[in-house]
Every structure is written in C-alpha cells, then in structure tokens.
Amino acid sequence: MKAGVIGVSALPVGRHQGENADLLLYRLLRDALDDAGVDKSEVQALFTTPEGFTVRCTKIRAARLAEYMGLELRSALVVENGGASSALGVKSLVREIEAGRVDVGVVFSSEVEKYKFSPPEDLHAIMDINALYLPHDCLYGLMTATPYYALSMQRYMWEYGISHEEIAKVAVLLRENAGRNPLAQYRDPITVEDVLASRPVSPPIRLLDCSPASDGGAAVVIASEEYIKRRRKDAAYITGIGEWHDDSHFIPPTDGITHFPAIAKATAEAMDAAGRKIEDVDVAEVYGVFTSSELITYEDVGFFSRGKAPEAVAAGETAIGGSIPINPSGGRLSFGHPFYVTPLLEIAEIYWQLTGKAGERQVRDPRVGLAEAEHGMMNGSIVLVLEV
Amino acid sequence: MTQPMGWPDWRDVDGRMLEFLERLKEREFATTFCDDCETCFFPPQGFCPECFSEKVSFKEPEGKATLYAFTQIDRSFRFAAPDVIGVVEIEGVRGRVLSRIDAPIEELEIGMDLTLDFIDVGEGYLLHQFRPAMPAGA
Incomplete structure (x- = not known):
C-alpha cells in the first residue's frame, strides 16, 4: 500500500518569539487538514518532534496534543534524532500506512527557540541542549556545530583546491531562490563579495556561509493510495525511503569529513526502493546547513562527482531553470532553519513543486522529487523520493 | 587566558572520562585500550566499540x-x-x-x-x- 502527501501547511520561517509553540501546532494541523480537504475525524495518526533544541521538552507530548484537539488515534509518536527527526516521523507514518494500520495521518512540528544565553550562568542549560557535543569536546567549551563544519570546509577546500569565492556562489543562488519564496527568512539579494566580506565566524566559515537559527512550523498530511484514489486527491506519492546512520555523531572516528557516506547510502536505498536513478530526479531539497556542507551533500546524493559541485552551481545547473534544481525554496541558508521543522519544509516544498503550487519558483513540470535530511554533521541521513 | 566555567555533569557513563581528567592532572594523556581485541580508542570509555569487551585499561598513545x-x-x-x-x-x-x-x-x-x-x-x-x-x- 503506497502512501502520498495530500496537503501541507507552513509558517513563515524567522522569529515567532512570544508565541506558544503548541498553539502554532494546532493551527498548523487545522490549516494542513484544510489544505488536504480532510476532516479531523479522519486523522488516525499524529507524529511530532520534541518542542525544540533550546527549550524545555515535555513527556507524553503526542497524547497531550491529541487531547487538546480532540483526536482519537491509532498511532501517536514523538520522534527525536536531531535534525532528521521529523523526516523519521514521516518515514514512521508511511510504514504505518504501508502496514495497513492507518489511512490518514499528520506529521507536524513547530519551534519557538531561545536565542540569548549568557555563560557562565546558563552553562548547564547550554550543555543540556548541546549534549550532543559531550563529553570530550566540551572540555574546551566548544558548544556549537559551526566549528565542526569549519573543519570540514577547510579540508574540502584543501583536498579539491577550491576557493571560498567558488563556494560562496551557492549562498548567492539560494538567496535568489528565497527571494521568490514568501515564507523565507532572508529574501534580499546578496553577492559573492557580500559573503566574503561577512563576519568571520569560524575560519573559513563566514556569517553568510551559515544558515540561521530560526523559529517556524509545518504540517504534512499523508494518506494511503486507497484513500487518495477513493477521495480523488492530488498527491505526491512517497515511492522510496532510505536511511543510514554512521557510527559517529560529529567527527567520524576514521572516515573523511569532506564527504558524508550516510547520505550516499541513504540515497542509494531510496532510489532502489523507488526503482529510480539519480538522473530521474527533477527537483531536490537537501539539508545543507553551511555552504560547504550544502555542496558536499549535492555530491554525496550523486548529482555531481566529488569536488565538482561548486563548478556545477557556478554553471547554473542547480538553479530553478537548471538541469537539476536544488533547494528552490532557498534552502536552509536563506529559507531559514528551524532544526526540527526543516525536513517537513523540504517535503512541503517538494509537494508544492510536484503539484505545480510553487508559484514564482516553480520548476518546470517535475515528476520526481527528492528530500534529504540529516543529523550531526551528516553522520545520519534519511532520503525520500516523491513522485506524481 | 582561561576563565572558570565549572565542571558540569559530564554524563560520564562509566567513570572513564573522570579518570581521563584525573590522569591529565598528572600530565598523562591516556586513552582506553581494549585488552581483548587490542584496539586503542578515543574518547576514553569503558566499553570497546569494536568487540564490546569491558576489559579496558588506560594507555598513553x-x-x-x-x-x-x-x-x-x-x-x-x-x-x-x-x-x-x-x-x-x-x-x-x-x-x-x-x-x-x-x-x-x-x-x-x-x-x-x-x-x-x-x-x-x-x-x-x-x-x-x-x-x-x-x-x-x-
């Protein structure tokens, strides 16, 4: 039994400070059901993520949300595995549908994060939320992901003889795409010079090489093929899923840091399940959080050979009118990046693209889409193939 | 050049991180070595990631x-x-x-x-x- 996306909702990415994250979720669910034309009595599964990375997370969350909305469910789950969480939620819901237990379900997530911390007072709180870096890395007080990606970017430039200028072009292109996305956090055009002149964060990474930390929310309604046909819904079918987790969660013990094997393995499994080749993909959304990891992801998914992504971006191949449009939404760099919500935003974008609802950033007549999400420094990856 | 930041709970599951820190105080950089499969691994932990043995001891690489x-x-x-x-x-x-x-x-x-x-x-x-x-x- 195949499953397909039949409706989505999403908030503008940016800041929703002062709003209640649960209330945002309830509205997202209502709007996604409206979009799908599904009555609340038909919802049988509700999958979500924890509240956020920097805020207190509660227990028995899925059941509490269901109670507030008056939903009786056959399946309820909170999924957590870093940035891949909500994509793993989608996978779990698809499996429930494939198993015949569920006809219609929703995966949703919202985040209203905390942005100001003052060490040393907030040190323990920071360590709690950044437990992923414990224990040995923290001896130095290294508590953000950026330096890890800086190490990767430095080696990537060194191994392939790539300049920062060549890497910066992807940030410029993503910003151009975001300019056509009304939900994007950053929409004003930038130039390569802007990227190179932006504040150094962790060399060689500069500010405009980074995605922002963001608030946001999204909901995705998924239904069985039988339901979709019976109710004559427009759907983007999920035809293949792949997933892989390395034995590491930031710096791998032995493998390189200029390619991410989990992405290649997850993509291969997803393509195989869909009976597709990478050349069949018409549009992709990937989880690139820094310029260099964005480019490396293009290579590991298999769109370009190693070290060749910057050249392909410069040639316009990944632009909306190019041979393989990647991150037409503006990507994490310019669409914005609420960690837990991001995979749902990627899937929403692919749904919009495949159903011809992507407005000014519509790719021409795509049939096969790919969404990729990750956790750690690409140490784990999940890839979904969607088709119309 | 350093500032105090306290020594929070390291979630040291098996005591090996604390032992690592104690050994550093003696100017000894030692990590764990598996006595069964002879793998030397970092970070120090009490469970060999190669063979699951708990027979590990500290060794200076x-x-x-x-x-x-x-x-x-x-x-x-x-x-x-x-x-x-x-x-x-x-x-x-x-x-x-x-x-x-x-x-x-x-x-x-x-x-x-x-x-x-x-x-x-x-x-x-x-x-x-x-x-x-x-x-x-x-």
Whole structure:
C-alpha cells in the first residue's frame, strides 16, 4: 500500500518569539487538514518532534496534543534524532500506512527557540541542549556545530583546491531562490563579495556561509493510495525511503569529513526502493546547513562527482531553470532553519513543486522529487523520493 | 587566558572520562585500550566499540600526532576568544582527538606533525593541547 502527501501547511520561517509553540501546532494541523480537504475525524495518526533544541521538552507530548484537539488515534509518536527527526516521523507514518494500520495521518512540528544565553550562568542549560557535543569536546567549551563544519570546509577546500569565492556562489543562488519564496527568512539579494566580506565566524566559515537559527512550523498530511484514489486527491506519492546512520555523531572516528557516506547510502536505498536513478530526479531539497556542507551533500546524493559541485552551481545547473534544481525554496541558508521543522519544509516544498503550487519558483513540470535530511554533521541521513 | 566555567555533569557513563581528567592532572594523556581485541580508542570509555569487551585499561598513545584540520572559534567559553582548535590524528588510535592547538592559526598547515602539551585551566585541572612539532634540526 503506497502512501502520498495530500496537503501541507507552513509558517513563515524567522522569529515567532512570544508565541506558544503548541498553539502554532494546532493551527498548523487545522490549516494542513484544510489544505488536504480532510476532516479531523479522519486523522488516525499524529507524529511530532520534541518542542525544540533550546527549550524545555515535555513527556507524553503526542497524547497531550491529541487531547487538546480532540483526536482519537491509532498511532501517536514523538520522534527525536536531531535534525532528521521529523523526516523519521514521516518515514514512521508511511510504514504505518504501508502496514495497513492507518489511512490518514499528520506529521507536524513547530519551534519557538531561545536565542540569548549568557555563560557562565546558563552553562548547564547550554550543555543540556548541546549534549550532543559531550563529553570530550566540551572540555574546551566548544558548544556549537559551526566549528565542526569549519573543519570540514577547510579540508574540502584543501583536498579539491577550491576557493571560498567558488563556494560562496551557492549562498548567492539560494538567496535568489528565497527571494521568490514568501515564507523565507532572508529574501534580499546578496553577492559573492557580500559573503566574503561577512563576519568571520569560524575560519573559513563566514556569517553568510551559515544558515540561521530560526523559529517556524509545518504540517504534512499523508494518506494511503486507497484513500487518495477513493477521495480523488492530488498527491505526491512517497515511492522510496532510505536511511543510514554512521557510527559517529560529529567527527567520524576514521572516515573523511569532506564527504558524508550516510547520505550516499541513504540515497542509494531510496532510489532502489523507488526503482529510480539519480538522473530521474527533477527537483531536490537537501539539508545543507553551511555552504560547504550544502555542496558536499549535492555530491554525496550523486548529482555531481566529488569536488565538482561548486563548478556545477557556478554553471547554473542547480538553479530553478537548471538541469537539476536544488533547494528552490532557498534552502536552509536563506529559507531559514528551524532544526526540527526543516525536513517537513523540504517535503512541503517538494509537494508544492510536484503539484505545480510553487508559484514564482516553480520548476518546470517535475515528476520526481527528492528530500534529504540529516543529523550531526551528516553522520545520519534519511532520503525520500516523491513522485506524481 | 582561561576563565572558570565549572565542571558540569559530564554524563560520564562509566567513570572513564573522570579518570581521563584525573590522569591529565598528572600530565598523562591516556586513552582506553581494549585488552581483548587490542584496539586503542578515543574518547576514553569503558566499553570497546569494536568487540564490546569491558576489559579496558588506560594507555598513553605512542603514535605520531598530525593535524587533520583546524579552525578558530570566536565563542570560546573557557579560553580567550578567538582560540584555535583542531582535529588531531594519532597513529594507532581509533577516533580523532578534537583539541586546542597552541599556535596562531596562520602558522598551521594540514598534515603537520604535532607535539602533545598541557595547559592549566585553573580549578585544579590540566587539559591536553597540541602544538606544532619543532622542525628537524631546530
């Protein structure tokens, strides 16, 4: 039994400070059901993520949300595995549908994060939320992901003889795409010079090489093929899923840091399940959080050979009118990046693209889409193939 | 150049991180070695990631240390910012060591040989760090 996306909702990415994250979720669910034309009595599964990375997370969350909305469910789950969480939620819901237990379900997530911390007072709180870096890395007080990606970017430039200028072009292109996305956090055009002149964060990474930390929310309604046909819904079918987790969660013990094997393995499994080749993909959304990891992801998914992504971006191949449009939404760099919500935003974008609802950033007549999400420094990856 | 940041709960599941820190106080950079499959691995832990044995003991790695990659952090909570950090590969050790590098970033090159060193961070603790090895003949 195949499953397909039949409706989505999403908030503008940016800041929703002062709003209640649960209330945002309830509205997202209502709007996604409206979009799908599904009555609340038909919802049988509700999958979500924890509240956020920097805020207190509660227990028995899925059941509490269901109670507030008056939903009786056959399946309820909170999924957590870093940035891949909500994509793993989608996978779990698809499996429930494939198993015949569920006809219609929703995966949703919202985040209203905390942005100001003052060490040393907030040190323990920071360590709690950044437990992923414990224990040995923290001896130095290294508590953000950026330096890890800086190490990767430095080696990537060194191994392939790539300049920062060549890497910066992807940030410029993503910003151009975001300019056509009304939900994007950053929409004003930038130039390569802007990227190179932006504040150094962790060399060689500069500010405009980074995605922002963001608030946001999204909901995705998924239904069985039988339901979709019976109710004559427009759907983007999920035809293949792949997933892989390395034995590491930031710096791998032995493998390189200029390619991410989990992405290649997850993509291969997803393509195989869909009976597709990478050349069949018409549009992709990937989880690139820094310029260099964005480019490396293009290579590991298999769109370009190693070290060749910057050249392909410069040639316009990944632009909306190019041979393989990647991150037409503006990507994490310019669409914005609420960690837990991001995979749902990627899937929403692919749904919009495949159903011809992507407005000014519509790719021409795509049939096969790919969404990729990750956790750690690409140490784990999940890839979904969607088709119309 | 260092500032107190306390020593929070390290979620040390098996006591090996605390032992690692205690040994550093004695200027001993030792990590865990599996007595069954003879894998030497970092970070130190009481459970061999290769063969699941819990028969592990501490050992000072003897292999050559080289610089795999490096960067600078502008938000160092313990050290003065900016501060240089790097990933160090030690021959014979499974797992790389993320470490402070005691040198200006301009003087570093990927692949260069490193020497182990220690730094007093106050509160009774020493931490490991690495610095470029003296060139031959210097």
